[in-house]
Amino acid sequence: MTANEVEHDKVCHDVFRNMDVSVEHLLRKPKPPEPSDCCGNGCALCVHDIYEQELKIWKNELLGHGSEGSTDGEKGQVLSRDIYTAFELVGITAITDKCCQYTFAIPHRRSLQMNVGDHLIMRASYNGECITRQYTPISPSAQRGTFEVLIKIYPNGKMSKYIDSLTEGSLVEWRGPFGELNYKPNYA
Numbered sequence: 001m002t003a004n005e006v007e008h009d010k011v012c013h014d015v016f017r018n019m020d021v022s023v024e025h026l027l028r029k030p031k032p033p034e035p036s037d038c039c040g041n042g043c044a045l046c047v048h049d050i051y052e053q054e055l056k057i058w059k060n061e062l063l064g065h066g067s068e069g070s071t072d073g074e075k076g077q078v079l080s081r082d083i084y085t086a087f088e089l090v091g092i093t094a095i096t097d098k099c100c101q102y103t104f105a106i107p108h109r110r111s112l113q114m115n116v117g118d119h120l121i122m123r124a125s126y127n128g129e130c131i132t133r134q135y136t137p138i139s140p141s142a143q144r145g146t147f148e149v150l151i152k153i154y155p156n157g158k159m160s161k162y163i164d165s166l167t168e169g170s171l172v173e174w175r176g177p178f179g180e181l182n183y184k185p186n187y188a
Contacts, residue, residue: 030054084173117181126162
């Protein structure tokens with residue numbers, strides 16, 4: 001860090017100390033997606049929609065209107081679409097040289113109760129940048145106490161670098177579920 005950057009951080013800390021806002025949080029402001037990030041297929045939850053949601057969440061967190069979800073006992077939902085909840089990473093299992101299964105603990109042995117095809121959004125802060133990616137849990141929706149996601153590590157992927165740095169005990173932020181698939185068994 002240069003002397004100017006250190007001085008800038010000191011000034012920012014002084015300005016926001018009374019507002020209970022951290023410089024780190026200010027730096028986590030979501031960045032708009034690149035035009036090439038959108039596939040143009042009219043996804044139900046497009047990268048542009050996710051960006052708008054992330055921006056709203058970031059602003060609410062700055063104002064102190066919510067920063068982390070809760071899993072209070074047996075009440076309420078385990079997840080929220082609007083508030084991130086931190087889950088502890090309790091297991092990493094290598095499936096291939098580039099793909100691992102990540103197991104996260106759900107407090108109070110609860111379950112996600114997601115529908116088939118639903119996905120979650122993971123948020124990370126890596127090298128001062130806020131990154132989000134969508135992942136679909138591979139565990140049964142009624143599984144209690146944990147959920148798993150299968151993630152491929154890409155050599156130059158921003159989120160991959162963060163995921164590759166995770167160890168058991170790390171806390172990872174998730175929100176959701178999202179999805180519009182309405183699966184009905186034995187329905188043609």
